[in-house]
Amino acid sequence: MSARISIQAEDFDTGAEVVALTSGRKDVGACVTFTGLCRDEGETLAALELEHYPGMAEEEIARVVAQAQTRWPLLGVRVIHRYGKIAPGGNIVLVVTTSSHRRAAFESAEFLMDYLKTRAPFWKKEHRVDGLARDWVSAKDDDDRALERWEK
Amino acid sequence: MKAVYFAWVRERIGRTEEEISPPDSVTTVGDLIGWLTGRGEEYAYAFEKPAVIRAAIDKAHVKHDAPIAGAREIAFFPPMTGG
Numbered sequence: 001m002s003a004r005i006s007i008q009a010e011d012f013d014t015g016a017e018v019v020a021l022t023s024g025r026k027d028v029g030a031c032v033t034f035t036g037l038c039r040d041e042g043e044t045l046a047a048l049e050l051e052h053y054p055g056m057a058e059e060e061i062a063r064v065v066a067q068a069q070t071r072w073p074l075l076g077v078r079v080i081h082r083y084g085k086i087a088p089g090g091n092i093v094l095v096v097t098t099s100s101h102r103r104a105a106f107e108s109a110e111f112l113m114d115y116l117k118t119r120a121p122f123w124k125k126e127h128r129v130d131g132l133a134r135d136w137v138s139a140k141d142d143d144d145r146a147l148e149r150w151e152k
Numbered sequence: 153m154k155a156v157y158f159a160w161v162r163e164r165i166g167r168t169e170e171e172i173s174p175p176d177s178v179t180t181v182g183d184l185i186g187w188l189t190g191r192g193e194e195y196a197y198a199f200e201k202p203a204v205i206r207a208a209i210d211k212a213h214v215k216h217d218a219p220i221a222g223a224r225e226i227a228f229f230p231p232m233t234g235g
């Protein structure tokens with residue numbers, strides 16, 4: 001099982017990451033990708049600025065990936081989380097999972113995202129087009145509740 | 153030990169990191185938050201709602217009752233909003 005984690009400012013190529021996990025293999029029966037994008041509501045957002053805790057971000061995501069490996073028979077995991085300023089429409093996070101069967105790939109990708117959102121040390125700050133209010137995004141209770149389904 | 157701050161905790165305190173030497177009576181993360189709060193109004197502002205503050209010791213999440221003995225780096229930050 002291969003697991004690669006990158007914390008980077010640069011953009012990523014989802015297609016290339018899928019190819020990296022699947023090409024030349026005959027054992028992969030399912031590949032799921034999740035891409036999180038910078039969303040603008042009402043054309044008020046100029047950019048999101050993502051701050052992270054270098055070192056801990058990699059370590060914490062590795063701990064979450066290790067948990068996923070104990071729960072599902074995964075063949076490959078790729079996680080990329082960007083930091084810095086990201087404009088609306090830009091990529092923020094990528095999760096790719098591969099397995100022999102779809103259920104493990106689907107469920108583990110969702111598990112990884114639910115845990116990334118609440119445990120990976122990243123913080124979003126909104127830069128607005130009016131240049132005035134710049135606010136840190138608040139954590140959502142929904143994100144904490146999303147974890148409950150995995151803790152049963 | 154080194155204290156590091158992120159997001160609005162960092163902005164309110166006005167620094168990213170510093171060396172701190174708390175007294176022996178400060179034994180847990182919660183104690184440390186209380187001790188830091190007494191260091192000035194910028195700290196009091198950052199830690200005005202201690203229950204929302206998250207902490208990590210040597211880059212791993214910990215709860216407020218975690219002991220700080222032996223810690224090299226203690227981080228304080230708001231709930232995470234990545235992903």
